[in-house]
Amino acid sequence: MATKRLLKLNTGVSIPALGLGTWQSAPNEVYEAVLTALKTGYRHIDTAYAYENEAEVGKAIRDSGIPREEIFLTTKLWGTFHTKPEENLDISLKNLGLDYVDLYLMHWPIPFNPEGTGLVPHRADGSVDSLSDWDFIKTWELMQKIPSSKAKAIGVSNFSIKNLTKLLAAPTTKVVPAANQVELHPYLPQHKLVDFCKSKGIVVTAYSPLGSTSAPLQKEPVVQKIAEELKITAPQVLISWAISRGTSVLPKSVTPERIVTNFNDVELDAEKVAAIDEIYKTTSKRIVNPPWGDIFNDEE
DSSP: OBOOOEEEOTTSOEEESBOEEOTTOOHHHHHHHHHHHHHHTOOEEEOOGGGTOHHHHHHHHHHTOOOGGGOEEEEEEOGGGTTOHHHHHHHHHHHHTOSOBSEEEEOOSOOBOTTSSSSSOBOTTSOBOBOSSOOHHHHHHHHTTSOTTTBSOEEEESOOHHHHHHHHHSTTOOSOOSEEEEEOBTTBOOHHHHHHHHHTTOEEEEESTTOSTTOSGGGOHHHHHHHHHHTOOHHHHHHHHHHHTTOEEOOBOOOHHHHHHHTBOOOOOHHHHHHHHTGGGTOOOOSOOOSSSSOOOSOO
16 A cells, blocks of 8 residues: 555654655755655655755755645754754755754764864864763753744654663753654664653654665565565565554655655565564664764663
C-alpha cells in the first residue's frame, strides 16, 4: 500500500511514518527529488543546515503547489550554533524560504567552537575543536525558548540512552524531545534505544534505513527471501520493517523510480518482522560514527 501511516508526537501533532531523506543529496539533484517525492505522495521531508541543500529543498516545497500546512518538514541545528540555536534556525528558514519548520532537531550532542573554520572546526593539533564549557543540556535550554511560530516541535538526533537520560534529568529540561533521529537498520536495530524512547514518549526516526551505499544489507538472505515472497524490492522490505517497529523512516534517493517504489510500503507479519530483527546477531555494523566525542556510549 502507499503508506498512510502516521505517528503521534508528544505535541499532539502527527508525523508521517515515511519521509524523504536528503542527506548527501547534491543541490542539483535534491530539488527534483523533493518534487518527485511530493508528487508521489510523500508529505514528510527531512533536511539540515549541514546538508547545504536547504535552499533547493525549500524551493521544491514552494514550487510543488502543495499547501505548506500539508507538509511535515524537519531541519537541524548544527554544532557551531549550539550557543545560539535560534540564530541557526533563522538562517535555515531564510535558506528554505519558509516561515517555519515542523520539527527542529539538535543534529549532534557535540557543541563545536563557533569561531572555528568549516562545519567541523579543528584545532592546530588536528583534534576536533569542541567547546569544553558548553554541553547539550545548555543547548536544549535555549532550544526550548524558540518560538513555536518558527519551530512547531523540537527534538534531538544521534542521542544515546545515556545522553537522553542526562538530558531528561536536567532541571532546565522542561520539554521532552518530540523525536530522536538516529541510524537504524537491521545491522543496527538499537532495540533498547527504541524501547527507551517509546517509554518516554519520544518518536524515533530512522536514518540510513537501507544500510550503506554499497547496500550489503539489501542482499541479506532474509531480506531477499521476504522480497521474493511478497514480490517487492529489498528497500521496500527494510522500509516496511522500520515502520512496523513504530519508527518513522527516511530512505534517501534522488532516482525518481526508487523514490516512487520506496513509497509503497507493506504490512509485514510478526514472523517476518522477527526474522529481520535477528539479522544483527550475525552481522552488526554502524555506518555513521564520527570521531567527535562521547556520542554512541550505550551497550548495544
